[in-house]
Amino acid sequence: GQQLNQSPQSMFIQEGEDVSMNCTSSSIFNTWLWYKQDPGEGPVLLIALYKAGELTSNGRLTAQFGITRKDSFLNISASIPSDVGIYFCAGHRTGGGADGLTFGKGTHLIIQP
Amino acid sequence: KAGVTQTPRYLIKTRGQQVTLSCSPISGHRSVSWYQQTPGQGLQFLFEYFSETQRNKGNFPGRFSGRQFSNSRSEMNVSTLELGDSALYLCASSLGWFSGANVLTFGAGSRLTVL
Numbered sequence: 001g002q003q004l005n006q007s008p009q010s011m012f013i014q015e016g017e018d019v020s021m022n023c024t025s026s027s028i029f030n031t032w033l034w035y036k037q038d039p040g041e042g043p044v045l046l047i048a049l050y051k052a053g054e055l056t057s058n059g060r061l062t063a064q065f066g067i068t069r070k071d072s073f074l075n076i077s078a079s080i081p082s083d084v085g086i087y088f089c090a091g092h093r094t095g096g097g098a099d100g101l102t103f104g105k106g107t108h109l110i111i112q113p
Numbered sequence: 114k115a116g117v118t119q120t121p122r123y124l125i126k127t128r129g130q131q132v133t134l135s136c137s138p139i140s141g142h143r144s145v146s147w148y149q150q151t152p153g154q155g156l157q158f159l160f161e162y163f164s165e166t167q168r169n170k171g172n173f174p175g176r177f178s179g180r181q182f183s184n185s186r187s188e189m190n191v192s193t194l195e196l197g198d199s200a201l202y203l204c205a206s207s208l209g210w211f212s213g214a215n216v217l218t219f220g221a222g223s224r225l226t227v228l
Contacts, residue, residue, distance in 0.1 A: 033217075
């Protein structure tokens with residue numbers, strides 16, 4: 001099946017630093033999504049991208065839909081303690097055989113005191 | 114506006130038993146999707162229901178099944194439980210049939226432990 005390669009697997013950063021993570025795929029996706037999951041909760045949508053090349057911001061978060069439609073990245077600027085959590089990328093294909101979202105394995109963001 | 118509600122939140126079963134998990138979507142949402150989350154495999158799509166019909170199905174054995182009722186509430190069932198079925202089962206709802214353009218809102222999940 002399809003797989004999304006998400007990196008890095010984990011990040012240890014200082015408060016105030018910028019964060020960058022990305023996802024790559026061997027397949028083309030029509031939609032790229034970025035979610036954050038806190039302990040004991042379900043994933044919460046951060047940013048949705050619908051067009052190749054699209055750059056979208058949500059506060060301190062910025063994400064881009066790669067021009068090849070096979071990758072996406074998420075940047076977080078000036079990290080704060082509440083940014084701690086697991087970030088997931090997810091891709092979706094439309095058309096025949098659509099099979100829900102394909103998720104990356106997640107990037108675990110840890111902020112060091 | 115109430116979110117997606119999943120019950121039970123935690124449950125423990127033994128191998129060979131079966132389990133039924135319930136999901137109440139956001140009011141007005143007609144699509145319900147189910148995902149399995151494990152440390153090893155991550156989040157994997159199980160199936161999606163829209164208007165009481167299964168629209169899409171992931172790559173899981175037939176022991177995993179689901180249904181949706183006329184009020185959009187959904188249940189999933191796992192029969193003949195195996196140790197590897199231990200996971201967090203997440204339900205998500207969206208306004209219409211999920212085409213990528215609709216926002217998926219997830220519940221907090223049902224954590225199943227199989228002993």
